[in-house]
Amino acid sequence: MKNPANKGLMTLILPTFLTLVAITVLPILITFGISLFYIKLTSAAGPVFIGLENYFELFTDDRFLNSLVVTVELIFIPVALQIVIGLLLAMILKEKLPGMGWMRIAFLLPAVIPPAVSGLVWKLFIVPGAGGLTYGASLFGMDLSLDLLSMPSSALAVVVATSVWVGTPFVALLMLSALESIGEEQYEAARIDGANWFQRHWYISVPEMLPVIVTVTVFRILEALAIFPIIFVLTGGGPAGSTEPINYYAYVNGFEYLRVDYAATIIFFFFVAMMGATAPFLINIARREGREARS
Amino acid sequence: MKPAEKLFAYVVATVFIVFLVAPVVWLLSTSFKGQLDIFAKPPVLIGDFTLENYREVLTDRRFMGSFLNSVIISSLTVVFSMLLALPAAYGLSRLRSPAKIPLLSWVLLVRAAPGMIYVIPYFMVFNEIGLIDTRLGLVLINTVFTAPLAIWILISFFDGIPYEIEEAARVDGATRFQAFTKVAIPMAAPGIASAAILVFIFSWNEFLFALTLTRFEAKTAAIAILNYMGYAGTEWGKIAAAGILILLPVAIFAIGIRKYFVQTAAGGVKG
Structure with a gap:
């Protein structure tokens, strides 16, 4: 605060930050607090303090352990596909080939459709025997009328496909804007050396874009479980828990079984794990943003 | 090639x-x-x-009530978020202090927390103070995510405004607050507009909070559409028509700001 240029700035910043503390940090602390109690909403008896007992229950709860596995599947499979396909599409869009200009606008579509509607879009598309998928197969003379949501592995595949569908175009557009900021001369030199299109990108674009790729990957990981509405609409976590990630299981506990204490335990556990894994990256991003500003 | x-x-x-x-x-x-x-x-x-599906949806008073809720809640969320975000973003952009990095990190971390962690405490507190199933309650919890998002976007827009212009105003006797409201805000107007649109879209599309914190009165369109998946079977015609109606305003907005959309929607993803 000794720098005179800062004068008056804290009075602009502080009210917002105090409000944000009240509406974000406080609720997170309350969630942790709730997880330390035994609470039965349906009975008149008050909450009983039980320490970390809810956390011990997690590790003997098969359904929770299953949701951990599903969480890993639903984070890593879609994010890997989004990054790889997104990068490939960005490389293609950058060439500005005839007839591809409109795709940049079409790519905005899944990013603006409400997730619940995305779930419905896909549910409608795969209605057994009467959906668009069956129609598409019939164009190739195939008779496809399976109920994809009735089997664990295919239900998971549908959720993964929807997640890829929602996230990939957006990743592609982000990658594209990073790709377009790389100087043309580097590619020219590689072209003269006889590198083909793919090699040029592999040896020039990918190393140049590595910071962007890492940042996008971190954000996609953080966003991965935001497909909650899609799961809610498509599968409800089933069949047999095959599409029930950790945040969905927390929801089921809190709002179907009315076990808010256990729901708080599950989600707080996830919060700590997620923050532990990604906080260093996020702080790094903030540091870069802080430095980038003019001085 | x-x-x-x-x-x-x-x-x-x-x-x-x-x-x-x-x-x-x-x-x-x-x-x-x-x-x-x-x-x-x-x-x-x-x-x-x-056009029967559209006619039925547009004359369905329950669904259209939810549609109106979505409009009101999203607009109010924009107002709330901007009131919180504008001064903070301006201040952070101009701040030259070691406190800047922790403040910026914190903005990102808050936004990165899973939505479900907020649902349980808000549900219990709203139950106590009567904010369950109210538009105001939903605006409040939407702001948890949209204010940090708006702060983050606006910082880079304020960073882009040359400091000299404000300096000149300050030399002419303007206070810091006047430099903020009379110089910086008008100059950042395009950025403010795209941040506002993004907040609107976020709030319009929001599902988890609306699902858990509303029942009937304050239900938003993104939740009300599920009413057509009844016990008697799913009314796909109505769902399709309602789905188109819900995504149309947002798609138009997004195409309108497509120049900024990708960079701003990424909120922190920079080269």
Whole structure:
């Protein structure tokens, strides 16, 4: 605060930050607090303090352990596909080939459709025997009328496909804007050396874009479980828990079984794990943003 | 690119665009189909054209009430978020202090927390103070995510305004607050508009909070559409028409700000 240029700035910043503390940090602390109690909403008896007992229950709860596995599947499979396909599409869009200009606008579509509607879009598309998928197969003379949501592995595949569908175009557009900021001369030199299109990108674009790729990957990981509405609409976590990630299981506990204490335990556990894994990256991003500003 | 490489590019782009567009085209075509065509076996892409689904949705008072809720809640969320975000973003952009990095990190961390962690405490507190199933309650919890998002976007827009102009105003006797309201805000107007649109879209699309914190009165359109998945079977015609109606305003907005959309929506993803 000794720098005179800062004068008056804290009075602009502080009210917002105090409000944000009240509406974000406080609720997170309350969630942790709730997880330390035994609470039965349906009975008149008050909450009983039980320490970390809810956390011990997690590790003997098969359904929770299953949701951990599903969480890993639903984070890593879609994010890997989004990054790889997104990068490939960005490389293609950058060439500005005839007839591809409109795709940049079409790519905005899944990013603006409400997730619940995305779930419905896909549910409608795969209605057994009467959906668009069956129609598409019939164009190739195939008779496809399976109920994809009735089997664990295919239900998971549908959720993964929807997640890829929602996230990939957006990743592609982000990658594209990073790709377009790389100087043309580097590619020219590689072209003269006889590198083909793919090699040029592999040896020039990918190393140049590595910071962007890492940042996008971190954000996609953080966003991965935001497909909650899609799961809610498509599968409800089933069949047999095959599409029930950790945040969905927390929801089921809190709002179907009315076990808010256990729901708080599950989600707080996830919060700590997620923050532990990604906080260093996020702080790094903030540091870069802080430095980038003019001085 | 060599011809073989071009061919590869077109094949990949075509396959992806079919994957991307086909489900939405199916939704659109279903919205104009009658009941018989929707369940035709084998399915048909274009049925007998009808506007019946739209008529039923638009005259469904419960759904249209939710649609109005979405408009009001999203607009108020924009107002709330901007009131919180504008001064903070301006201050952070101009701040030259070691406190800047922790403050910026914190903005990102808050936004990165899973939404479910907020639901349980808000549910319990709202239950106590009567904010369950109210528009105000939903605006409040939406702001948890949208204010940090707006702060983050606005900082880079304020960073882009040359400091000299404010300096000149300060020399002429303007206070810091006047420099903020009279100089910085008007100059950052395009950025403020795109941040506002993004906040609107976020709030419009929000699902988890609206699902858990509303019941009937304050239900938003993104939740009300699920009413058409009843026990008596799913009314796909109405769902398709309602789905189109819900995504239309947002799609128009997004195309309007498409120059900024990708960078701002990424909120922190920079080179």
